[in-house]
Amino acid sequence: MFDRIPRAKTFQAGFTLIEVLVGMIIIAATASSVFYGVTYARAEIRKIIIRERALEELSGYMDYWVARINYGELSIPDQNGDLSGEEVVIYNPTDPEDETLAIVAKIYRDPIDEEYSSYNANNAYFILSARIEWIDHLSNNEPAEIYMETKTFKFK
Numbered sequence: 001m002f003d004r005i006p007r008a009k010t011f012q013a014g015f016t017l018i019e020v021l022v023g024m025i026i027i028a029a030t031a032s033s034v035f036y037g038v039t040y041a042r043a044e045i046r047k048i049i050i051r052e053r054a055l056e057e058l059s060g061y062m063d064y065w066v067a068r069i070n071y072g073e074l075s076i077p078d079q080n081g082d083l084s085g086e087e088v089v090i091y092n093p094t095d096p097e098d099e100t101l102a103i104v105a106k107i108y109r110d111p112i113d114e115e116y117s118s119y120n121a122n123n124a125y126f127i128l129s130a131r132i133e134w135i136d137h138l139s140n141n142e143p144a145e146i147y148m149e150t151k152t153f154k155f156k
Contacts, residue, residue, distance in 0.1 A: 043139055046091075046138070046139075047136065047139070049091070050090055050091045050103060050134070050136060050144075051144065051146070053090040053091060054090045054105055054132050054134060054144070054146055055146055057088050057090060057105065057107065057132060058107060058130060058131075058132045058146055058148055059148070061086075061107050061109075061130060061132075062128065062130055062148055062150060065109065065112075065128055065130070066128060066150060066152045069112070069126050069128065069152050069153075069154055070152060070153070070154060070155050071154075071155065072154050072155070074112070074126075074154075078112070079111060079112045079114075080111050081108075081109045081110050081111040081112065082107075082108060082109040083108060083109075083110075084108075085106035085107060085108045085133075086106065086107045087104050087105070087106055088104070088105050088106075088107060088132075089102050089103070089104055089105075090103055090104070090105045090132075090134060091103040101138065103134055103135075103136060103137065103138070104134065105132050105133060105134035106132070106133055106134070107130060107131070107132045108130060108131050108132075108133070109128075109129075109130045110129045110130065110131075112126050112127065112128055113126065113127045114126055115127060115151075123153070124153075124154065125151050125152065125153050125154075126151070126152055126153070126154065127149065127150075127151055128149070128150050128151075128152060129147070129148065129149040129150075130147075130148055130149075131145055131146065131147040131148070132145065132146050133145045
């Protein structure tokens with residue numbers, strides 16, 4: 001009776017609203033993951049830079065005291081160490097006048113012990129130890145420390 005008349009197929013190019021929203025959600029999730037990863041990597045790199053700078057400061061400090069011991073310029077107060085600490089700036093990313101972002105460390109020197117070798121009682125050596133401590137207030141306020149110790153002789 002009723003014959004169906006075939007309709008012409010209509011084809012529309014494009015995406016539906018749901019497809020576009022799903023695509024936007026996927027792109028947003030990927031972008032936030034990349035942003036988080038970059039931020040985390042920058043924070044870790046900054047921590048490494050701060051640690052390297054602290055190690056440089058401590059190495060220079062130790063070299064200074066080793067040279068003083070080697071050339072016999074060590075007085076009695078010097079042998080007692082520096083337990084109050086000496087402040088050094090190990091990180092200041094912006095203006096040197098703005099100290100709110102600067103990370104200040106303290107270098108402590110333990111009392112210098114004079115030891116004698118079991119092989120030669122006439123030849124004394126000195127044990128020099130120091131540490132540098134700082135708190136990284138730009139991340140999560142965790143304290144950090146590097147300790148260094150060396151033995152050296154006094155030249156005559």
